[in-house]
Structure formats: C-alpha cells, structure tokens
Amino acid sequence: MAKSEQTKAKIIDVFLGLTNKKKWDKISVKELCATMGITRGTFYQYYNDIYDLMEQIEDTLITDLNHRYQLLPLKSPNGLFPPELFDSKYDYSPPQELFVWFDFCKNHQKAVSSLLDTKNGDAYFVKKLKVILAQHINHIMDYDGMPRDGLREHFTKIFIELHFMAARTWLDSKEEDFLSIREIINLLNTMRVGAGFLSNKQMTSPDFEAKMKFPADREVL
Structure with missing residues (x-):
C-alpha cells in the first residue's frame, strides 16, 4: 500500500x-x-472537511455492497404460483442475499458498527442502506412467489430492521458471546420461510382465520 x-x-x-x-x-x-x-x-x-471524509467512507461502502449484490446469479421471479405447488416450488434454503449482507458487515466491521450506531452513527447512511436492502428483500419475495399485497411493505421494513439489529448486536459482541453468521442467517431465514408458509396457509386453509384469531381478552391490548 x-x-x-x-x-x-x-x-x-x-x-x-x-x-x-x-x-x-x-x-x-x-x-x-x-x-x-x-x-x-x-x-x-x-x-475537504469531516463531511467529505464521511462521504468518501460511505461511498466506498455503498459501492462495495452494490458490487457484492451484482455478483449474485440472476434469478427470475417465480411469480405468484398456485398454492398447491407451494411445497414443490418453495425454496426454503437461506437466500444468498443474506450471506452478502453479513459478509459485507464482517469485512467492514469497524465502519459498519460505527455508522449503524443509533447514537453516534449517520442516519442518512442508514437510509441509503435501507433502499438497497429493500430492493433485494423484494427480489427474494418475488422469487419466493409472495404476493405484492399490503403486508409486503410492512414485512420489508421489519426485515430490514432485523438486518440492522442483528448486525449491530453481532459486531459489538465478542465472538464467543454471540451467534455465528450461519446461525444469524438461519434465524432471519426462519422469519422469511414462516411468512411464506403462512401466506400459503391463508390461501389454502378454510380455518386459517379462526386459527390466527387472537383470544378475546387480547383484542383490547
């Protein structure tokens, strides 16, 4: 160097x-x-100043993250496939996009940990990351054959926040005190697979709404 x-x-x-x-x-x-x-x-x-320094750091990170995603094999969206084909077509293995995110965080551990810090980090950088993550989370859901319904936007927002929360906790913990990348990815993937399973059950099970209904004493919460 x-x-x-x-x-x-x-x-x-x-x-x-x-x-x-x-x-x-x-x-x-x-x-x-x-x-x-x-x-x-x-x-x-x-x-030129501290702002220029921060901008160059962030530009380098954003460029690298986008490059990592671009290297992934292109997968055509499955579209909304018939519910009866769910078991045969649904791919429950962890998407490569999840590995990209955590490999990126690991390779830029100090920078990502600092910039994602809720107190001293940069909220504008977090917003830029949210745009990138939302794009790829939606691609995962399209590939999964998930509907573009009113729940998708909310699911995407929650899933992004889980990306950040997992990264913050993982990067700030000693290796022996927290989960491995594989374990974290499996946890996030469980949420994705669960969403797919419930979406399928909603379309195929006549008693879905009855099973999902909250007890009467919890409706007032």
Whole structure:
C-alpha cells in the first residue's frame, strides 16, 4: 500500500474510533489530527472537511455492497404460483442475499458498527442502506412467489430492521458471546420461510382465520 493510502486508511480508522465517544459530525478536524498526531495540512491533502471524509467512507461502502449484490446469479421471479405447488416450488434454503449482507458487515466491521450506531452513527447512511436492502428483500419475495399485497411493505421494513439489529448486536459482541453468521442467517431465514408458509396457509386453509384469531381478552391490548 502506498504511503498516501496508508495515511488515508489511518485517518479513517482514527475517525471511526472517535465515533465511539462522540457523534460523527461533532468531531473536528483539529481533534482528529491531534488524536492521530498529524497536521491539519496533512488531513486537507485528502479531505475537504469531516463531511467529505464521511462521504468518501460511505461511498466506498455503498459501492462495495452494490458490487457484492451484482455478483449474485440472476434469478427470475417465480411469480405468484398456485398454492398447491407451494411445497414443490418453495425454496426454503437461506437466500444468498443474506450471506452478502453479513459478509459485507464482517469485512467492514469497524465502519459498519460505527455508522449503524443509533447514537453516534449517520442516519442518512442508514437510509441509503435501507433502499438497497429493500430492493433485494423484494427480489427474494418475488422469487419466493409472495404476493405484492399490503403486508409486503410492512414485512420489508421489519426485515430490514432485523438486518440492522442483528448486525449491530453481532459486531459489538465478542465472538464467543454471540451467534455465528450461519446461525444469524438461519434465524432471519426462519422469519422469511414462516411468512411464506403462512401466506400459503391463508390461501389454502378454510380455518386459517379462526386459527390466527387472537383470544378475546387480547383484542383490547
């Protein structure tokens, strides 16, 4: 790695480390340089200000995540297949999109952990991630033959939040204290498979609504 690239990498590393104690946009160039032991002139060789530094970090991450998704084999949506074909056509194996997300988080552990932090991270970056994740979650659901009904938007939002929650907890935990990538992916996939199963049962079981009805004493909650 060239010396300039080493310097940039060090600036990014120190900056992300400072976000553990302070919101990213409250960190000054002066504070960053003092922590790193460089002059402000050195910083300005590579970045215009803290906002430019953050933008370059985020652009690199977004570009990498999109590239990882683009490398996945193209799968044509199944469309809404007949309920009687559910057992034969539904693929319950974990989608590769889930592996892409957690491999990405692992490879950029410090940056992702800092930027997803609910207190000191960047909400705008989270919004950009939500757009990308929503696109690929909807692709999974299209491939699964799930209907584009009123529940899909809500399911997608919840599923995205689970992506973030799992990533935050996993990245901030010691390896022996939390689940493996495979175990986390299996948990998320269980929710996806459960949604597919219930959607099928809703279309095929005459007593579905009766079985899903809440007890009368819970309706007032």
